[in-house]
Amino acid sequence: MVKVALAKGRLEDETFAFFKKCGFRFKERGDRSLIVEDIGQRIQIFIVKPLDVPTYVFNGVADAGICGTDSIVESQFKLVQPMKLPFGKARMVVAGLEGFKPKNGTIHVATKFPVSAKTYFESKGFDVKIIKLHGSVELAPIVGLAPLIVDIVQTGRTLKENGLSILEEVYPISAVVTLNDVAYRIKRTEILSFLERLKRGIEDESPR
Numbered sequence: 001m002v003k004v005a006l007a008k009g010r011l012e013d014e015t016f017a018f019f020k021k022c023g024f025r026f027k028e029r030g031d032r033s034l035i036v037e038d039i040g041q042r043i044q045i046f047i048v049k050p051l052d053v054p055t056y057v058f059n060g061v062a063d064a065g066i067c068g069t070d071s072i073v074e075s076q077f078k079l080v081q082p083m084k085l086p087f088g089k090a091r092m093v094v095a096g097l098e099g100f101k102p103k104n105g106t107i108h109v110a111t112k113f114p115v116s117a118k119t120y121f122e123s124k125g126f127d128v129k130i131i132k133l134h135g136s137v138e139l140a141p142i143v144g145l146a147p148l149i150v151d152i153v154q155t156g157r158t159l160k161e162n163g164l165s166i167l168e169e170v171y172p173i174s175a176v177v178t179l180n181d182v183a184y185r186i187k188r189t190e191i192l193s194f195l196e197r198l199k200r201g202i203e204d205e206s207p208r
């Protein structure tokens with residue numbers, strides 16, 4: 001059985017829908033259950049916080065992980081990503097109040113994604129101070145915690161409803177499959193057949 005760490009929240013429903021398309025079948029499950037197996041006992045899914053998916057995979061507790069590219073960047077683990085999935089599309093962006101112009105000196109940036117934010121601003125030669133938040137990041141420029149945020153934008157609704165604009169794109173995001181390399185060596189046949197099933201699911205979805 002392939003053990004898969006899956007990001008709870010936005011990707012969770014899309015991934016289960018995709019798994020069903022790939023031929024996996026599941027029993028009804030409780031909202032709070034954290035381990036789910038398919039009826040054919042091919043996969044065992046661990047439901048974890050998105051930023052924890054790489055940790056489960058890197059430590060070999062899960063053979064594979066499904067999360068957004070942002071979680072892998074933030075983890076700083078070097079993980080193999082053999083497959084991009086056709087959902088979970090979003091963007092990591094810099095946003096702020098319309099017309100914001102950086103002054104000389106240190107830029108304050110509020111974010112849930114400190115690695116992405118720091119790497120981006122430092123690569124542009126800015127001296128940056130990261131203010132780590134755990135959610136509702138769009139509030140920061142409005143109440144004066146930091147003029148800029150680095151955050152994920154999917155539909156753009158949250159930015160719009162809070163009067164913020166995208167100032168720059170940091171990187172595009174999609175859901176990806178990641179693998180533990182030791183598991184891949186030991187359980188190669190099982191993992192390859194899991195990936196093959198996903199690949200067929202993607203091909204069935206693609207326009208012909």
Ligand code: PRP
Nearest residue numbers: 135136137151152153154155156157158
């Ligand atoms: C994410 C992200 C943005 C929002 C973007 O937050 O950090 O706040 O979704 O989505 P949109 O472009 O479709 O509006 P999430 O909903 O996970 O909540 P959080 O702020 O509590 O982290």
